[in-house]
Amino acid sequence: DAGVIQSPRHEVTEMGQEVTLRCKPISGHDYLFWYRQTMMRGLELLIYFNNNVPIDDSGMPEDRFSAKMPNASFSTLKIQPSEPRDSAVYFCASRLAGEFSYNEQFFGPGTRLTVL
C-alpha cells in the first residue's frame, strides 16, 4: 500500500486566497483525521470522519475552515479566505476501527502551507 497520500506537499499562497488540501487515506481505513502543526500550538486535531461522516469538528478554528469527505478514498480541507496565521503543516491520518495495535493511525507526509 502507498500509505496516506497528501497533496500538495508545499503550498504558498497570498492572504485572501482559497486553499484546498487533499488527502487519500489508506484503502480500507474507515477513519480519517486532519491535524495542524504549528510551533505555537503543536499538533492539534481539527476534524475527523468515520465512514465519510464528520464525527467531531470541534477543533476547526473558524468558519473559514471546512472539510469534506465525498467518498472513502478522498478528503479535502479548505481554507477560504486564507490568512498568514493559517501557515502551518497540515497532516492527514487514517486508521481502522478496533483496538488492535496495527489499527492505529497512519500519517501522511503533511502539506506545508505558507500564507503571505
Added chain:
Amino acid sequence: AQTVTQSQPEMSVQEAETVTLSCTYDTSESDYYLFWYKQPPSRQMILVIRQEAYKQQNATENRFSVNFQKAAKSFSLKISDSQLGDAAMYFCAYRRGGDYKLSFGAGTTVTVRA
C-alpha cells in the same frame, strides 16, 4: 480534556548511549492508550511504541522501551544504543479507549552526537 505534558524541549545523546524522554498525562479514564511518535526532519509521523493502560508490562520495540507508571501518570521513553537515525522530534500522545482522537504533547527534540 486530557492533557499531555513533555517537560523537556530538547535532549542530546552521544551515539550508542541511552536517553530517556519524559511524559506525564492527566486523565480520569481507566481505559486508555499511550504512544510515542517520532517525527524526523522529513516531517513524517511514525508510530514508535504503544502502551495499553490495562497492561502492567512495559512495551518494548527493539531499542525503544517505555516505563509506564500508571499511578503517577508517567510514561517515559528510553532509547538504547542511540543511532544517528534516531535524531528527531518525539511526541507523547494519549487517546481514550474506544475514542480514536489523539492528544499530543509539545514534543522533545532529540539530537544524537556522533
